Amino acid sequence: MEQLTDRRPSTDIPTSRMWRSYAGGWLAYMLLLAAALQLDNGESTGFKWKGLAAVAWVVAQALLLALVWPLQGFLERRRLPPVGVFLVHAFLAASYAILSMLPAMYYGTTRPLAYYVWPTLYGAMMYIVVAGVFHAVRLDAARQRQALTIQQAHSLLIASELNALRSKLNPHFLFNTLHSIIALTRRNPDAAETALFQFSDMLRYVLDTEKTGSDRVTLDDELRFVRDYLELESLRLGARLRVDWDLDDAAGRCSLPALSLQPLVENSIKHAFNPHSRPGRLLIRTGVDARSGALTLTVGDDGPGAELDAVRASSGLGIRTVDRRLRLEYGPAGGLAIDTRPGAGFTVTLSIPTAQGAAT
Numbered sequence: 001m002e003q004l005t006d007r008r009p010s011t012d013i014p015t016s017r018m019w020r021s022y023a024g025g026w027l028a029y030m031l032l033l034a035a036a037l038q039l040d041n042g043e044s045t046g047f048k049w050k051g052l053a054a055v056a057w058v059v060a061q062a063l064l065l066a067l068v069w070p071l072q073g074f075l076e077r078r079r080l081p082p083v084g085v086f087l088v089h090a091f092l093a094a095s096y097a098i099l100s101m102l103p104a105m106y107y108g109t110t111r112p113l114a115y116y117v118w119p120t121l122y123g124a125m126m127y128i129v130v131a132g133v134f135h136a137v138r139l140d141a142a143r144q145r146q147a148l149t150i151q152q153a154h155s156l157l158i159a160s161e162l163n164a165l166r167s168k169l170n171p172h173f174l175f176n177t178l179h180s181i182i183a184l185t186r187r188n189p190d191a192a193e194t195a196l197f198q199f200s201d202m203l204r205y206v207l208d209t210e211k212t213g214s215d216r217v218t219l220d221d222e223l224r225f226v227r228d229y230l231e232l233e234s235l236r237l238g239a240r241l242r243v244d245w246d247l248d249d250a251a252g253r254c255s256l257p258a259l260s261l262q263p264l265v266e267n268s269i270k271h272a273f274n275p276h277s278r279p280g281r282l283l284i285r286t287g288v289d290a291r292s293g294a295l296t297l298t299v300g301d302d303g304p305g306a307e308l309d310a311v312r313a314s315s316g317l318g319i320r321t322v323d324r325r326l327r328l329e330y331g332p333a334g335g336l337a338i339d340t341r342p343g344a345g346f347t348v349t350l351s352i353p354t355a356q357g358a359a360t
Helices: 016-037 050-066 070-077 082-099 102-106 113-187 188-213 221-241 262-273 308-313 318-333
Strands: 216-218 242-248 254-258 280-288 294-300 335-342 346-352
Touching: 016 050, 050 070, 050 082, 050 113, 070 082, 070 113, 070 318, 082 113, 113 188, 113 216, 113 221, 188 221, 216 221, 221 254, 221 262, 254 318, 262 280, 262 294, 262 318, 262 346, 308 335, 318 335, 318 346
Parallel strands: 242 280
Antiparallel strands: 216 254, 280 294, 294 346, 335 346
């Protein structure tokens, strides 16, 4: 049984790069402030020791403002409304601005009141900038988590639809094959017995893909399955069925979804051979496109053909389901092309990107 893993997006925010940038910015600011204070000695000589107090205050500011990060995390967890968050930050910005006057008061309190206005505004702006940067980091992390959640939901949706399509193909194949065996039983019981043994091998192939939880098989495996199917059909159709194989050995290890080729072969037999008593020819060709590297599979017959619009409007399950599976799994790079017209046979070509990986 396939194990299920917890694919919920992590709520942890990678912050190592942010904190390195934070520390580097404060360090640069501290060095710049220290150099400015020493150059502001005027005509006096010697080291201006009072400048060290301002530099030490920068360290205290950096540590104090770093607490805004866990505070924002706390506010997120409490799910405060935007107005509440704004009021909290407004109060803290004002409190921090008042604290920012301390270095100015270090040099004395005899200055006019206007002298303290700029440090207060500067402190408020510093809080706003740091809080804004932290908020932007958290918003970006939330955006990435949301994008990951959407991507995972989309992947699960595609996987569910693929499983549903595969579940449609399996009983479709079983029903049609059993119907053929029943028809054979009435005419040739010995051949029907042989067909049942042949069918058991085919059923094992289908069940193996169900048991592993993955419908990926090699082209060689799919071709062996198709050969078994054709041998079973030849018991019913006899000499009417002729098959030409044009196989590229280099493509045999490429992987593809199981039951991609067999429904196309079944479609040709159903529409080109069953309604007619004359012999027919079936062509199965495989290869790898030299330009795109895609695996190409072609199934064609020399039957009566059909109008292409009528084929597209048909409610038939086989071709429609194969086409949908390829487009879900490979996107625009994968798909199915039909070439037919009345009296000119019916040809279907699949294109499967080999970038999805060859089986090893």
